[in-house]
Amino acid sequence: MTRPLPPHFSESDLTSALNSLRDTLGAARVFTEESELAQYRDPFPVLEADHFSPSAVVLPHTVEEIQEVVRIATSSGLPLSPISTGKNLGFGGAAPRLPGAVIVDLRRMNRILEVSEKFGYALVEPGVTYFDLHQHLQQHGSRLMLDVPDLAWGSIVGNTLERGVGYTPYGDHLSIQCGMEVVLADGDVVRTGMGALPGSNTWQLFKYGYGPQFDPMFTQSNFGIVTKIGIWLMPRPAGYQAYMITLPREEDLGPFVDALRPLRLDGTISHVPTLRSLLLDAAAVAPRSAFHPGPGPIPDSVARRISEDLGIGRWNFYGALYGPDAVRAATWSVIRDALSGIPGAGFHFAGEHPSPVLATRAKIMAGLPNLETYDILQWHDNGGHIDFAPVSPATGEDAMRQYELARDRCLEAGKDYMGNFIVGRREMHHICMLMFDTASPEDRATTLELCRTLIKEAADLGYGEYRVHPALMDDIAATFSYHDGSLMRLSEKIKDALDPAGVLAPGKQGIWPRHLRGSGL
Ligand code: ADP
Numbered sequence: 001m002t003r004p005l006p007p008h009f010s011e012s013d014l015t016s017a018l019n020s021l022r023d024t025l026g027a028a029r030v031f032t033e034e035s036e037l038a039q040y041r042d043p044f045p046v047l048e049a050d051h052f053s054p055s056a057v058v059l060p061h062t063v064e065e066i067q068e069v070v071r072i073a074t075s076s077g078l079p080l081s082p083i084s085t086g087k088n089l090g091f092g093g094a095a096p097r098l099p100g101a102v103i104v105d106l107r108r109m110n111r112i113l114e115v116s117e118k119f120g121y122a123l124v125e126p127g128v129t130y131f132d133l134h135q136h137l138q139q140h141g142s143r144l145m146l147d148v149p150d151l152a153w154g155s156i157v158g159n160t161l162e163r164g165v166g167y168t169p170y171g172d173h174l175s176i177q178c179g180m181e182v183v184l185a186d187g188d189v190v191r192t193g194m195g196a197l198p199g200s201n202t203w204q205l206f207k208y209g210y211g212p213q214f215d216p217m218f219t220q221s222n223f224g225i226v227t228k229i230g231i232w233l234m235p236r237p238a239g240y241q242a243y244m245i246t247l248p249r250e251e252d253l254g255p256f257v258d259a260l261r262p263l264r265l266d267g268t269i270s271h272v273p274t275l276r277s278l279l280l281d282a283a284a285v286a287p288r289s290a291f292h293p294g295p296g297p298i299p300d301s302v303a304r305r306i307s308e309d310l311g312i313g314r315w316n317f318y319g320a321l322y323g324p325d326a327v328r329a330a331t332w333s334v335i336r337d338a339l340s341g342i343p344g345a346g347f348h349f350a351g352e353h354p355s356p357v358l359a360t361r362a363k364i365m366a367g368l369p370n371l372e373t374y375d376i377l378q379w380h381d382n383g384g385h386i387d388f389a390p391v392s393p394a395t396g397e398d399a400m401r402q403y404e405l406a407r408d409r410c411l412e413a414g415k416d417y418m419g420n421f422i423v424g425r426r427e428m429h430h431i432c433m434l435m436f437d438t439a440s441p442e443d444r445a446t447t448l449e450l451c452r453t454l455i456k457e458a459a460d461l462g463y464g465e466y467r468v469h470p471a472l473m474d475d476i477a478a479t480f481s482y483h484d485g486s487l488m489r490l491s492e493k494i495k496d497a498l499d500p501a502g503v504l505a506p507g508k509q510g511i512w513p514r515h516l517r518g519s520g521l
Contacts, residue, residue, distance in 0.1 A: 001034060001037075001038070001041075001049065001050040001053065002050050002053070003032075003034065003037065003050075003053060003055055004050075004053055004055060004099040004100035005055055005100050006055060006078060006079050006098070006100035006101060006102075007079075007098070007100065007516065007519070007521065008077070008515075009055075009077075009078075009100070013076070014055055014056075014078075016076070017072065017073075017076040017078040017102075018030055018032065018056055018102075020072045020076065021056075021058050021069060021072055021102075024065065024068045024069065024072065025058055025059070025060060025065060025069070029058060029059040029060070029061075030056060030057075030058050031056060031057040031058075031059075032055070032056045036057065037053065037054060037056075037057060039094070040053075040054050040057055040083075040086065040093075040094040040095065040103050040105075041053055041093070041094075041095055042092050042093045042094075042095040042470075043089065043093050043384065043438075044089065044090065044093070044384025044385060044386065044436075044438050045384075045438060045444065046386055046436075046444050046447055046448040046451075046469065046471050047444070047448070047471055051099060051471075052092060052095035052096060052097065052099060052470055052471075053095070053096075053099055053100070054081065054095075054096050054100070054101055054102060054103040055100045055101070055102060056102045056103070057102065057103040057104075057105050058102060058103070058104055058105070059105050059107070059108050060104065060106070060108075060109070061108050061109060062109070063181070063183060063189060063227050066104070066106075066183045066225055066227060067183055067187040067189065068187075069104060070183060070184075070185055070186070070187050070225065070503070070504075071186075071187045073102070073185075073501075073503040074185055074186065074187075074499075074501045074503055075501075077501055077502075077503065078102060078503060079096075079098050079100070079101040079102065079502070079503050079504075079505075079506050080101060080102050080103075080104050080225075080503055080504055080505065081096030081097070081098065081101040081102065081103050081104065081505050081508075082103075082104040082106065082225045082226075082504070082505065083103055083104070083105055083106065083158065084106050084107065084126035084127060084154075084155030084157045084158035084161075085107050085126075085127060085129060085153070085154050085155040085158055086103075086105065086107075086158075087151065087153055087154035087155070087158070088154070088158065088162060089151065089385075090385050090386055090387045090433070090469070091162070091386075091387065091467060091468065091469050091470075092469050092470040092471075095470060096470075096505070097470040097473060097505060097506065097507040097508045098505075098506040098507050098516075098521060099521070101505070101506065104225065106125070106126035106127055106155075106157075106225075106227075107126075107127040107155075108127055109125040109126055109127045109227065110125055110126075110127030110128050110129075110132065111124075111125045111128070112124050112125075112128055112132065112133060112136050113125065113228065114204075115136065115137065115140070115142065115144070115233075116204065117142060117143065117144065119204070119205055120144055120232055120233045120234065120235060121178065121204040121205070121230055121231065121232050121233060122146075122230070122231055122233055123179070123203075123204055123228060123229070123230045124156050124157065124228065124229065124231070125157070125227065125228055126155055126157040126158065126226065126227065127155060128155065128156055128157070129152065129153055129154060129155055129156070130146060130148045130149065130152035130153070130154065130156060130159075130369045131152050131153060131369050133146050133156060134146050134148065134152070134367070134368070134369045137233075142233075143235055143236050144233035144234065144235060144236065145168065145233065145234050145235070145236045145237075145366075145367040146233055146367050146369075147166035147167070147168045147169075147170040147171055147173070147176070147234065147367055148166050148364060148367055148368070148369045149164050149165065149166050149173075150364065150373040151371055151373055151374060152369030152370060152371065153371060156229070156231060157226055157228075157229050159173055160173045160174060160177050160219070160229055160231065161218065161219045161220070161226060162219070162220060162467060163219055163220055163466065163467065165272060165422055165429065166272065166364070166367075167271060167272045167273070167274065167318075167320075167361070167364050167365045167422075168234060168271050168272070168320075168322075168365060168366075168367055169234060169270045169271045169272075169322065170232065170233075170234045171271060171272030172272065172424065173231075174216065174219060176231050176232040177207075177215060177229055177230065177231055177232075178193070178203075178204050178205065178206070178207045178230040178231070178232060179191070179192060179193050179194065179195050179203040179204050179207070179215075179228075179229065179230035180192045180193075180195075180214075180215045180218060180226055180228065180229050180230070181195065181226070181227045181228035181229075182218055182224035182225065182226050182227065183224060183225045183227055184223075184224050184498055184499075185224070185498055185499035185500075185501065185503060185504050186498075189227075190214075190224070191203070192209065192213070192214050192215050193206065193207055193208060193209035193213065193215065194206050194209045195209070196209060196210075197209075203230060204230035204232075217494070220467070220508075220509050221491070221508065221509060221511065222495065222499070222504045222505035222506065222507075222508040222509070222511055223494060223495065223498050223499065223504065224498070224504070225504070234367075237322040237323050238323055238324040239321075239322070239323060239324050239325055239327075239328055240320060240321070240322055240328075240366055241320065241321045241328055241332075241349060241350070242318070242319070242320040242321075242349070242350040242358070242361060242362035242365050242366070243318075243319055243320065243321070243332075243347065243348060243349050243350065244312075244316055244317065244318055244346075244347075244348045244350070244353060244355060244357075244358045244361070245313075245316070245317040245319070245339060245345055245346065245347055245348075246311075246312050246313030246315075246316050246317075246345065246346035246348070247313040247314060247315040247316070247317070247342055247344075247345055248307070248313050248314060248342075248343075248344040248345070248346075249314055249344075250314045250315075250403075251400070252313075252314065252315060252342050252345070253275070253315055253396065253399050253400055253403055254396030254397065254399060254400040255341065255342060255396055256275070256315065256317070256339065256342055256345075256396070257275070257394060257395060257396045257399040257421070257423075257428070258395060258396040259338055259339050259341060259342075260273075260275075260317075260338075260339065260394070260423060261394045261395065261426075262338070263334075263335060263338055263339075264394065264423055264424070264425050264426075265425055265426065268331060268334055268335060268338075269319055269335065269423075270322065271319070271320060271322065271365065272422060272423065272424065273317060273318055273319040273320075273423050274317070274318050274361070274420055274421065274422050274423065275315055275316070275317045275318075275420070275421040275423060275428075276315070276316050276317075276318065276357070276419075276420045276421075277314070277315060277417060277418060277419045277420065278303055278306060278307055278312065278313065278314045278315070278316070279298060279303065279306070279416045279417065279418050280376065280418040280419065280420055280433065281310070281312055281316055281355070281357045282306050282310060282312075283375070283376035283377075283378065283379040283418065283435075284356050284357045284360070284372075284373075284375050284376050285310060285356060286378070287378045287379060287380075288379045288380060288416070291306055295414070296414050297410065297411050297414060297415060297416050297417075298416050310355065311353065311354070311355070312355055312357075313345075313346065316355075316357070317339075318357070318358065318361040318365070319335070319365075320362070320365040320366070350362035356372075356375075359372075360372040360373060376418075376433070376435075377435075379416075379418075379435050380435055380436060380437045381437055381439070382437050382438045382439040382440075383435060383436075383437070383438070384435070384436055384437075384438040385433045385434055385435045385436065386434050386436075386447060386448070386451055386469045386471075386472075387431050387432065387433055387434065387467075387468075387469070388406065388432040388434060388450075388451050388454045388455065388458075388465070389429060389430065389431050389432070389465045389466050389467050389468065390402055390430050390432075390454075390458045390463040390464065390465050390466075391427050391428070391429060391430070391463065391464060391465070391466050392421070392427060392428045392429075392430045392463065393426070393427055393428075394423065394424070394425075394426055394427055394428050398463075399421060399428065399430075401461065402430050402458070402463065403417075403419065403430075405454070405457060405458065405461070406419060406430070406432045406454060407419075409450060409453055409454055409457070410432075410434070410450065413446050413447075413449075413450040414446070415434065415435070415436075415446075415447075415450065416435070417432065418432070418433045418435060419431065419432045419433070420432075420433070429466055432454070434447050434450055434451055448471060448472075451469070451472055452472060452475055455468075455472060455475050455476055455479065456475075456479075459479035464476070464479055464480060470507075470508075473507065473508065473509055473510045474507070474510045476510065477509060477510025477511070478510070488510065488511070491509075491511045492511065492512075492514075492517070495511055495512075495513060495514075496513070496514055499513065500514075501513075502514060502515055502516065507521060
């Protein structure tokens, strides 16, 4: 594996910048050996395995050390790439967007600074994982529940900054973030919202503070290094019941989504449910070869048999009821009534159906962290994925159009459609997992090209994505082109003002510093 140098850096420029970092952090917290850097590469590479590699990794322990790191970077022009725990799977993992950037790994900053039972919030550092905070709440007999993403090993800060999702009523992670501390490229430390008032007692209670609100600007961007965030925690409900609704036909997707939308809009379904395709759920049961040993996409006849054998639908909807018995019973009757118009739809409570996916979703919707969703990677040998993740209006017509687009392009590329609609109040995140054999250069190239084609064709239909792998960040940024790219010009103006040396996460989300714009890196 090669260890790339940052652009315009010689080996001796790098050594001298790293020596300054060693003086600040100690040599033991500056990594440059291949054995140490390996864990920071993308576990699911779609280009060469060492393409998105760092030149070094540093591990600060305090905000003051981060201030020193950014000052050294700014004065030497050394590009940095901050991560919290680097578990951003499907979207590059820990890898930097700019080959040769120095990763600033914040995993050692892992204090849970405060939990308020009274107001339902926590204040955490970047290294705190969902497992950590959940365990802390348990150990302290908390009555609060943490919303967790599919895989709970990642950082709360990292997931929130990427605008990740969970599945309880608090599933929109940016919406439950309140208060942030950020180190800027010049070393300044900012507390947002009410946190700017010394002695403030409402930093985690009131998001807006006084004057402009900056928190969202530090998400999916490269304008600062976030060192603390507040998140809201939901009081544990008095009762809970997860359920699955199976839909027998592909075309049930449209009418189901139209019937679902009013239930999300009026809050009858108060949390973030998911609607998953057959093969995505089959992947949790066994590898692809167990269902279909041959090459090429799984034929429809085999899909029908899988559906019958596993007792699940071509689409499977996972939801949950929260609250006391009477509330759950009343809500369930409204939901059943509204969604039973699909002929052959099956209604199943968790515990009454053998589906392993239902068991896993039941845990996740109850805020119980786990890693079970990882099982789907058994689908391929050396299984990995990148995700095509367009946002869809929550209508049946749009859901079908996006599904058919993704399915047909996957089939043409010789791949199975493995999709998942994560249902917001008015829109759905349509996560198409493009699974591939990470050890096969051909499969990697096919997968990347497939994702690129999907991004372009979706944009032609008015659909944009919410998140992407580093290899395609520029592609997606280019589709948000209103008024000849005024959104990107705004980002670039902010980038130039806050980070004139262009050292923080160059190229992230397509935002390049002035000296690297148009360099095609
Ligand atoms: P997780 O482990 O929760 O999946 P990561 O640590 O991989 O999250 O972070 C995802 C992305 O978010 C990173 O690649 C980086 O671009 C950004 N990021 C993470 N933590 C920070 C931070 N503390 N400050 C600024 N950006 C961050």
